[in-house]
Amino acid sequence: MRKLGVQAVEDIARGAAVMASGGGGDPYLGMVVARQTVEEFGPIELLELGEVPDGARVAVSMGLGAPTVLVEKVPRGTEPEFALEVLENACGYRFDALLPSEAGGWNSLHPMLPAARRGLPLLDGDGMGRAFPELQMVTWSVFGQSAAPIGVADERGNTMLIDTRDNKRAEDLCRGATVAMGGNISLACYGMTGAQARTHSVAGTYTLCEEVGALLRYARTNRVDAYDRIMERLGAVELFCGKVRDVERRTEGGFARGIATLEGLDAYRGSVLAMEFQNEFLMARRDGVPVCTAPDLIAAFDAETLTPITGEALKYGCRALIVGIPCAPQWRTAEGLAVAGPAAFGYAGVPYVPVEQR
Amino acid sequence: MRKLGVQAVEDIARGAAVMASGGGGDPYLGMVVARQTVEEFGPIELLELGEVPDGARVAVSMGLGAPTVLVEKVPRGTEPEFALEVLENACGYRFDALLPSEAGGWNSLHPMLPAARRGLPLLDGDGMGRAFPELQMVTWSVFGQSAAPIGVADERGNTMLIDTRDNKRAEDLCRGATVAMGGNISLACYGMTGAQARTHSVAGTYTLCEEVGALLRYARTNRVDAYDRIMERLGAVELFCGKVRDVERRTEGGFARGIATLEGLDAYRGSVLAMEFQNEFLMARRDGVPVCTAPDLIAAFDAETLTPITGEALKYGCRALIVGIPCAPQWRTAEGLAVAGPAAFGYAGVPYVPVEQR
Numbered sequence: 108m109r110k111l112g113v114q115a116v117e118d119i120a121r122g123a124a125v126m127a128s129g130g131g132g133d134p135y136l137g138m139v140v141a142r143q144t145v146e147e148f149g150p151i152e153l154l155e156l157g158e159v160p161d162g163a164r165v166a167v168s169m170g171l172g173a174p175t176v177l178v179e180k181v182p183r184g185t186e187p188e189f190a191l192e193v194l195e196n197a198c199g200y201r202f203d204a205l206l207p208s209e210a211g212g213w214n215s216l217h218p219m220l221p222a223a224r225r226g227l228p229l230l231d232g233d234g235m236g237r238a239f240p241e242l243q244m245v246t247w248s249v250f251g252q253s254a255a256p257i258g259v260a261d262e263r264g265n266t267m268l269i270d271t272r273d274n275k276r277a278e279d280l281c282r283g284a285t286v287a288m289g290g291n292i293s294l295a296c297y298g299m300t301g302a303q304a305r306t307h308s309v310a311g312t313y314t315l316c317e318e319v320g321a322l323l324r325y326a327r328t329n330r331v332d333a334y335d336r337i338m339e340r341l342g343a344v345e346l347f348c349g350k351v352r353d354v355e356r357r358t359e360g361g362f363a364r365g366i367a368t369l370e371g372l373d374a375y376r377g378s379v380l381a382m383e384f385q386n387e388f389l390m391a392r393r394d395g396v397p398v399c400t401a402p403d404l405i406a407a408f409d410a411e412t413l414t415p416i417t418g419e420a421l422k423y424g425c426r427a428l429i430v431g432i433p434c435a436p437q438w439r440t441a442e443g444l445a446v447a448g449p450a451a452f453g454y455a456g457v458p459y460v461p462v463e464q465r
Numbered sequence: 466m467r468k469l470g471v472q473a474v475e476d477i478a479r480g481a482a483v484m485a486s487g488g489g490g491d492p493y494l495g496m497v498v499a500r501q502t503v504e505e506f507g508p509i510e511l512l513e514l515g516e517v518p519d520g521a522r523v524a525v526s527m528g529l530g531a532p533t534v535l536v537e538k539v540p541r542g543t544e545p546e547f548a549l550e551v552l553e554n555a556c557g558y559r560f561d562a563l564l565p566s567e568a569g570g571w572n573s574l575h576p577m578l579p580a581a582r583r584g585l586p587l588l589d590g591d592g593m594g595r596a597f598p599e600l601q602m603v604t605w606s607v608f609g610q611s612a613a614p615i616g617v618a619d620e621r622g623n624t625m626l627i628d629t630r631d632n633k634r635a636e637d638l639c640r641g642a643t644v645a646m647g648g649n650i651s652l653a654c655y656g657m658t659g660a661q662a663r664t665h666s667v668a669g670t671y672t673l674c675e676e677v678g679a680l681l682r683y684a685r686t687n688r689v690d691a692y693d694r695i696m697e698r699l700g701a702v703e704l705f706c707g708k709v710r711d712v713e714r715r716t717e718g719g720f721a722r723g724i725a726t727l728e729g730l731d732a733y734r735g736s737v738l739a740m741e742f743q744n745e746f747l748m749a750r751r752d753g754v755p756v757c758t759a760p761d762l763i764a765a766f767d768a769e770t771l772t773p774i775t776g777e778a779l780k781y782g783c784r785a786l787i788v789g790i791p792c793a794p795q796w797r798t799a800e801g802l803a804v805a806g807p808a809a810f811g812y813a814g815v816p817y818v819p820v821e822q823r
Contacts, residue, residue: 193628197626263629263634264629264630265627265628265629265631265634265638266627266628266629267625267626267627267628267638268555268625268626269623269624269625270551270623270624270625271621271622271623271624272622273623276621276623279645280623280625280642280645280646282645283641283642283644283645283646284638284641284642284645286641287637287638287640287641287642288638288641
């Protein structure tokens with residue numbers, strides 16, 4: 108057990124924006140909300156997965172929607188707790204600990220809000236070890252756990268309780284709610300025991316995000332060394348360095364979708380990289396050839412400052428470093444690839460090859 | 466109190482298709498479901514609004530979605546009861562009586578399913594005295610009652626509980642659920658006391674639909690006399706007789722929307738009637754001039770057989786009689802027109818003039 112103070116949550120927000128593969132929400136927004144939460148309610152308790160009691164009642168606290176919307180429709184801060192209360196009322200009991208769904212500038216911070224307000228511990232893990240666009244794309248699904256019942260809340264106090272036995276159906280119903288509620292909402296879901304959380308989660312996500320975030324902070328004064336250390340820490344592969352030539356973007360069906368095209372700089376001069384996204388970057392093709400696909404991570408950094416660039420912040424003229432990061436090993440199994448491999452995103456003809464072997 | 470047997474529910478389904486102003490769902494489907502329900506569970510008890518005890522717990526049982534979808538995605542029959550159970554679990558008590566939301570070939574029958582299965586009485590009234598496309602367009606809204614909490618269920622057993630204090634917001638959230646659940650779902654909502662149901666509902670809707678349905682049955686052998694008697698019973702105005710030249714139809718956002726154009730026959734030769742619909746017929750223009758608008762009813766009958774024609778059944782070549790029917794007096798107040806007058810459907814420039822005065 109350790110406590111997360113202001114510095115830790117700021118680092119987590121920044122590091123999670125790298126691990127989010129372009130999604131997971133705006134890290135600046137995450138930082139502001141996290142700082143305010145810890146300043147108001149004090150440091151947040153973080154338990155390693157091994158420290159949670161078997162019988163503890165654990166729930167996932169997450170935002171759902173299009174990151175593009177989040178930037179304009181800033182959360183009120185109380186909706187994560189409202190969603191949790193809806194779930195608790197349905198279950199008839201209170202939860203003992205919270206988990207994030209994914210690594211993300213906003214989604215890593217989301218469970219901190221109800222945790223800080225309630226004095227509940229967070230668990231150091233998540234359901235992805237990265238970010239994915241859809242609710243069922245979590246390791247808990249791979250292990251057969253139900254997302255529902257799901258508590259839903261928006262910033263105006265409107266709530267929903269959703270129940271279904273099919274996690275993909277749960278995604279469809281929550282996405283419908285997201286659209287009806289303005290594009291971004293809070294959920295409380297995947298109720299499970301401490302034993303299940305320990306066995307079925309990706310371990311150490313907060314600690315990893317914090318380390319990466321600390322290295323990004325170090326990059327402000329020592330960019331080159333910080334880059335090398337981040338690449339080494341993550342086992343990452345440099346895919347491209349280039350200037351954004353075009354971003355085709357649409358916010359539709361509760362997702363931010365599109366494609367970004369980069370023209371090569373330096374060693375990549377003459378080449379073109381195309382990155383397709385559905386909230387997250389899912390496919391990078393260099394001169395038409397796939398160089399990294401989901402479930403591996405594709406991260407974008409500002410080439411000068413190493414600031415992570417999320418999908419909604421990519422714009423014409425950005426000079427970006429694009430790197431591929433091996434995903435958590437859970438995703439490289441047949442069951443994991445069925446949930447979040449290239450075919451799950453419609454790239455039926457693209458076989459999955461680990462990014463470090465391409 | 467009286468009992469509704471097979472003949473009564475068949476007549477109600479047929480008569481309600483007239484009172485539904487083109488919406489409210491397919492009357493054939495309604496008849497089949499109603500007949501089966503009464504055959505299986507026995508006659509259904511119908512109470513006049515004056516007979517319900519003040520403190521009785523009353524809920525509205527209704528379908529929501531696009532009638533076009535209903536024809537292909539036939540209800541399973543258990544979803545109205547599932548929706549009621551979701552609402553009951555949230556409220557912590559069981560309901561004593563059920564009300565339909567509106568007159569409609571399917572929506573008049575919808576509450577019969579849980580009523581018959583549970584042995585609950587129905588009340589002889591509704592929230593419209595006709596059909597309207599949206600959840601908040603009911604007399605109960607006019608009197609300030611909350612639609613939520615709302616139990617929602619689809620035919621696969623997926624459920625939702627929706628809570629919001631704003632009835633238009635409730636419509637938006639339920640419509641989102643409708644789209645996510647395949648275009649047509651069951652709700653249980655507008656929980657109220659017997660006293661509220663008595664004061665705030667349109668009275669006698671089932672009895673009126675049954676009378677009109679019996680006249681339509683009589684029309685099989687005596688078309689001309691039946692037509693005169695229906696027009697007299699409803700205080701209706703003949704608007705047009707013509708052949709459908711075109712129906713522009715799209716099922717979008719959980720509604721069936723479009724416009725039907727008819728070429729005049731007989732006394733109307735040389736004229737054109739355009740009927741715009743959003744599930745229900747909302748505006749009829751003869752040669753460009755409004756002749757009937759919501760909240761008054763626009764009903765279409767097959768010109769030969771007097772069979773009512775709902776919006777989804779209108780097609781090229783139909784010979785149809787179009788009549789205007791004065792709405793329930795609740796809709797002609799300032800509060801009623803604010804909820805369901807021409808401006809509520811986007812016809813801001815068209816003042817409401819009672820159909821019998823046009």
